[in-house]
Amino acid sequence: xxxxxxxxxxxxxxxxxxxxxxxxxxxxxxxxxxxxxxxxxxxxxxxxxxxxxxxxxxxxxxxxxxxxxxxxxxxxxxxxxxxxxxxxxxxxxxxxxxxxxxxxxxxxxxxxxxxxxxxxxxxxxxxxxxxxxxxxxxxxxxxxxxxxxxxxxxxxxxxxxxxxxxxxxxxxxxxxxxxxxxxxxxxxxxxxxxxxxxxxxxxxxxxxxxxxxxxxxxxxxxxxx
Amino acid sequence: xxxxxxxxxxxxxxxxxxxxxxxxxxxxxxxxxxxxxxxxxxxxxxxxxxxxxxxxxxxxxxxxxxxxxxxxxxxxxxxxxxxxxxxxxxxxxxxxxxxxxxxxxxxxxxxxxxxxxxxxxxxxxxxxxxxxxxxxxxxxxxxxxxxxxxxxxxxxxxxxxxxxxxxxxxxxxxxxxxxxxxxxxxxxxxxxxxxxxxxxxxxxxxxxxxxxxxxxxxxxxxxxxxxxxxxxxxxxxxxxxxxxxxxxxxxxxxxxxxxxxxxxxxxxxxxxxxxxxxxxxxxxxxxxxxxxxxxxxxxxxxxxxxxxxxxxxxxxxxxxxxxxxxxxxxxxxxxxxxxxxxxxxxxxxxxxxxxxxxxxxxxxxxxxxxxxxxxxxxxxxxxxxxxxxxxxxxxxxxxxxxxxxxxxxxxxxxxxxxxxxxxxxxxxxxxxxxxxxxxxxxxxxxxxxxxxxxxxxxxxxxxxxxxxxxxxxx
Numbered sequence: 001x002x003x004x005x006x007x008x009x010x011x012x013x014x015x016x017x018x019x020x021x022x023x024x025x026x027x028x029x030x031x032x033x034x035x036x037x038x039x040x041x042x043x044x045x046x047x048x049x050x051x052x053x054x055x056x057x058x059x060x061x062x063x064x065x066x067x068x069x070x071x072x073x074x075x076x077x078x079x080x081x082x083x084x085x086x087x088x089x090x091x092x093x094x095x096x097x098x099x100x101x102x103x104x105x106x107x108x109x110x111x112x113x114x115x116x117x118x119x120x121x122x123x124x125x126x127x128x129x130x131x132x133x134x135x136x137x138x139x140x141x142x143x144x145x146x147x148x149x150x151x152x153x154x155x156x157x158x159x160x161x162x163x164x165x166x167x168x169x170x171x172x173x174x175x176x177x178x179x180x181x182x183x184x185x186x187x188x189x190x191x192x193x194x195x196x197x198x199x200x201x202x203x204x205x206x207x208x209x210x211x212x213x214x215x216x217x218x219x220x221x222x223x224x225x
Numbered sequence: 226x227x228x229x230x231x232x233x234x235x236x237x238x239x240x241x242x243x244x245x246x247x248x249x250x251x252x253x254x255x256x257x258x259x260x261x262x263x264x265x266x267x268x269x270x271x272x273x274x275x276x277x278x279x280x281x282x283x284x285x286x287x288x289x290x291x292x293x294x295x296x297x298x299x300x301x302x303x304x305x306x307x308x309x310x311x312x313x314x315x316x317x318x319x320x321x322x323x324x325x326x327x328x329x330x331x332x333x334x335x336x337x338x339x340x341x342x343x344x345x346x347x348x349x350x351x352x353x354x355x356x357x358x359x360x361x362x363x364x365x366x367x368x369x370x371x372x373x374x375x376x377x378x379x380x381x382x383x384x385x386x387x388x389x390x391x392x393x394x395x396x397x398x399x400x401x402x403x404x405x406x407x408x409x410x411x412x413x414x415x416x417x418x419x420x421x422x423x424x425x426x427x428x429x430x431x432x433x434x435x436x437x438x439x440x441x442x443x444x445x446x447x448x449x450x451x452x453x454x455x456x457x458x459x460x461x462x463x464x465x466x467x468x469x470x471x472x473x474x475x476x477x478x479x480x481x482x483x484x485x486x487x488x489x490x491x492x493x494x495x496x497x498x499x500x501x502x503x504x505x506x507x508x509x510x511x512x513x514x515x516x517x518x519x520x521x522x523x524x525x526x527x528x529x530x531x532x533x534x535x536x537x538x539x540x541x542x543x544x545x546x547x548x549x550x551x552x553x554x555x556x557x558x559x560x561x562x563x564x565x566x567x568x569x570x571x572x573x574x575x576x577x578x579x580x581x582x583x584x585x586x587x588x589x590x591x592x593x594x595x596x597x598x599x600x601x602x603x604x605x606x607x608x609x610x611x612x613x614x615x616x617x618x619x620x621x622x623x624x625x626x627x628x629x630x631x632x633x634x635x636x637x638x639x640x641x642x643x644x645x646x647x648x649x650x651x652x653x654x655x656x657x658x659x660x661x662x663x664x665x666x667x668x669x670x671x672x673x674x675x676x677x678x679x680x681x682x683x684x685x686x687x688x689x690x691x692x693x694x695x696x697x698x699x
Contacts, residue, residue, distance in 0.1 A: 009482045015489035053478040078485075080478035101481035102488040102511050168545035211552050215560030215599075216544045221552055 003112065004043070005029040006036040006059065007051040007078065016049065019105035020112075033057030040066055044073075047112050050095070051078045060093045067094035074115035076108065110166070117163060127162045130207035130222040134162050143204040153178055154197045161210060161220035170217040194218060233413045237406050244402040251398075267376060268342055271357035274372040278309045279361050282320075282370070290365065292320040307374040312337040314367020330371040334358065338371050345373055352376045419443045423452060431529065435463040469525035473518060480514045516641035519578060520627075523645065528572040528652045535679060536607055537566045539573060540599050543580040551588050557596045558588070564603020566679035571653045576671075579649040579657070580607065582642040583669045587611035590667070605655075605676025612666035621659050646671070 003020060007013040008031045017029045028043070030036045033054040040048070040062070048066075052059035063075055077098040096115050099108055117127055117136070127134040131144045139155055141148045150158065160169060160177050171190050178193075179185050191212075198210050209223040281294045292311060294302070301307060302322040308329070310321035316336035318327025330338050333345050338358045345354040356373035423439045430437050438456045441449050488507050494500040544560050551558040569576075580599070587597045590613030600608045616624050623629050625647035628640040643657070646669070650657045655673040662668040 009486060011486045012482060012489065015486065015493075019489070053482075080481035081474055101478075102484035102486075102507070104492050105489050106492065166549055168548045170541065170545075211548075213544065213548050213551075213558050213560075215562065216541055216548065216558065219548050219552060221549070224553070224555075 001046045001116065002026040002028070002043075003047045003049060004036070004039055004045045005049045006033075006054070006062070007031065007049070008054050009051075016105055016108065019109055020049075023109045023113075025112075031055075033059070033062060036062055037065065040071070041069075046073070047115055048073055048075045049078060049108065049112065050075055053080060063093045063095060074112075076111055076115060078103070078108070114163065114165075127159075127165075129162055129165050129220065132162070132201070132206050132208050134159060143201070143206045146204070148200065148204045148206075150197070150200060153193055154200065157193055157197055161218065165208075165220045168213060168217040168219045174218065190218075232417075233410055236409050236413060240406055240409055241402065244398070244405070248398050248402075267355050268357070271342065271355060271372055271374065272359070274307065274309070274374060275357055275359040275370050278311065278370050278372060279359065279364070282311060282361065282364055282368075284365060288365075290319040290368070292322075294322075307372070309370065309372045311361070312369045312371065313365065326371075326373070330356070330358075330373070334371075337367065337369050340369070416445050416448075419445065420448065427455075430459065431527075431531070435459075435466055466525070473521045473525050476521065477518050480518070481511075484511055484514060513641070516645060519645050520641060520648070523575070523648050523652070528575050528649075530571045530575075530653060532571065532573055533568050534571050534573045534576055535566065535568050536576075536605070536673075536676075537562065537601055537679075539577050540580060540601060540607055543577050543584055544599050546581060547584040547588060550585065551597060554588055554591065555593045556588050556591050557594075558584075558599075559596070560599045560601070562601045562603075564601070566601070567603060567605050567673075567676040568679050569605055569653070569655075569673040569676050571673070572649075575649045575652065579646040579671060580609070582646050583609040583671075586642055587613070587667070587669075590614065595666075602670070605673035606670055607673075608668050608670040610662040610666060610668040612662065612664060615661055615665060615667045616659050618661075624659055625657060643669075 001024070003025050005013060005016050005020065005027055007016060007029070010031060013029045013031055017027045020027045028039060028045070030039060031054075033056040036050075036054075039045075050059045050063060054062075059077065063077070066073070066075070074096045075094065077095040078101060079098055080101045097111055099111060127136065133142045135141075136159065141150055141155070141158065156178050157174065160174060174190055175185055178190075194210055194212065201208060201210075207223045209221055211219045211221065213219060277294070277298060278292060281292045281298070283291045283293050285291060290311060290313065292309075299322075302309070305323065308321070308323060308326035310318045310327035310330050312327070312330075313319050314337065316331070318331065318336070321327040327336075329345060330336075333356070334343055340358050340360055342355070342357050345356045352375045354373050355376050356371060358369055358371045361368040361370045422443055426437065426439050430439075438459060439452050441452050441456070444452050484507065488504075488511070491500065491503045491507050494503060497503075540560055544558060548558055584597065584599065587609050588611075591597055591611045592613065595612045598610045600610065602608060620629075625643050627644040629643070646657045650671055650673075653673060655671065658670045658672065660668050660670070
């Protein structure tokens with residue numbers, strides 16, 4: 001996996017470069033709009049980490065130019081701007097996700113990983129949370145290296161939750177992902193399914209937890225403590 | 226628009242005044258002219274009469290004076306209405322017709338009579354008798370000829386002249402005046418209509434469209450300078466807004482980038498005994514910078530509040546954003562709905578920010594394992610309840626002021642979060658309130674004005690025959 005880090009602050013660039021290198025990525029790092037543009041024209045990256053505030057140009061124009069060329073490379077925008085400003089315009093310009101500064105590099109690495117395991121990006125990818133490994137190609141789950149047998153629906157639910165680990169998925173989104181339009185879903189089908197999956201994971205000694213946020217959705221995290 | 230300020234009313238009033246003055250002047254002038262003309266006609270007639278008499282004067286060899294009038298004139302004098310008398314230098318009436326005319330002249334203007342035009346006053350006669358005394362000294366020294374005739378008309382004639390003038394001439398003044406007023410009114414209306422577009426454009430200009438300007442193409446040339454001046458005033462305002470916006474954006478970048486470096490360095494100290502404390506410090510600093518930037522941003526420019534905001538969607542988004550925080554602390558975070566889904570007019574990002582602040586506060590003040598509930602009360606009220614220590618009744622006003630920290634000086638907050646909430650709600654014409662939650666703790670409410678029920682029926686209820694959609698709604 002080769003990623004491009006575009007960040008004008010040298011120390012931050014260095015820290016990000018280090019973090020991604022440690023996470024097993026090949027990292028190219030540049031600090032200027034012009035060199036970023038040149039690199040993006042000549043090299044195919046698997047993902048781009050883009051700071052919006054560059055000394056010689058706006059990161060958003062770089063992003064728009066990239067999308068105009070038809071490049072679908074996932075782009076994670078690093079921004080100091082927030083919701084009350086132009087977070088939205090960044091996404092409109094073709095960003096796949098954004099992280100508001102300051103951030104933990106671990107979170108940035110996790111977000112890039114999440115972007116890379118989006119459907120259609122990299123096939124046959126393994127997702128790891130805690131001691132649980134999900135092989136998206138083989139559609140198999142291992143807990144601490146031991147296979148865990150799950151039903152088709154349980155697998156689909158776990159996959160959805162692991163793709164968005166650490167983030168809330170609404171119940172409606174889970175229903176959309178798990179059931180066809182014509183399927184009849186009883187009001188508590190998701191609750192029942194989540195309950196079953198929780199029991200299976202607990203039974204296998206998994207170190208991940210599925211949290212229910214009533215009225216909001218579900219979230220998978222590494223179990224605390 | 227008061228009558229005083231209305232262009233239309235002012236113009237009509239002035240036009241009417243001008244026409245009234247003009248009409249009076251024209252009518253008066255015409256009447257006076259007519260009367261003068263008649264008078265001069267009468268005078269000329271008298272002069273001619275005097276000449277006739279003069280030509281008829283015959284001076285005999287003995288100096289005796291006789292008047293030999295042609296037959297027709299004799300007849301005329303016989304009818305009456307006219308008279309003449311010839312006075313000699315001594316003032317004796319040497320000839321007169323009808324007889325006794327000399328006496329009348331002498332009575333009126335003396336003997337010999339004074340020269341010139343005069344009126345023989347005689348109350349008994351219907352018409353005034355006009356008289357003229359001419360000097361005939363070239364015939365005999367001191368000879369004077371006095372003539373008189375009844376006026377062709379009496380005073381009522383003048384009235385009929387005026388009346389005729391009004392009937393024959395003045396009637397068109399009224400339609401002309403009306404036509405002029407109508408044209409003036411229509412012109413003004415058309416001009417004002419061209420300004421309607423400008424008014425509409427002006428009404429549409431707001432913080433959300435700072436680059437829109439008033440159209441100058443359609444307005445009358447006289448008004449274009451005003452429109453241009455307004456436009457350039459808008460330019461200056463937009464520039465000021467833009468500068469403010471740039472400043473907050475630059476400040477955000479300038480503050481958050483070094484914080485990011487700091488956070489990354491602290492992160493690498495994870496195994497260090499001070500690592501966790503440093504990370505907490507960084508988090509606190511980050512929150513303070515965020516809130517200062519939000520305050521600056523809210524003050525820099527008025528919010529664009531023209532979007533229709535689905536309160537449920539905003540609440541879900543905000544709750545999702547703080548969910549990791551709640552889970553980390555072991556809080557049960559839930560969203561409850563009571564009374565359907567509502568939308569309000571406003572700024573989604575700002576409302577989301579207000580809610581986020583309330584949620585962060587609630588989670589922070591909750592005991593581990595406590596419950597934090599976002600409740601959509603319906604009718605445009607969103608509340609966030611926690612089971613923390615709550616806010617003492619005495620402090621419930623002060624809590625929304627900046628840098629209020631409730632004696633919790635050691636806490637993580639800088640005391641800006643609730644001030645931001647209050648500011649956002651003020652900007653929406655609503656308010657933020659705090660009360661005691663059921664079973665202890667604080668419940669903060671965002672109360673929006675003029676909420677509207679969400680057009681689309683909320684997903685919910687169970688009608689399985691409609692497929693899985695019927696059962697949606699977590």
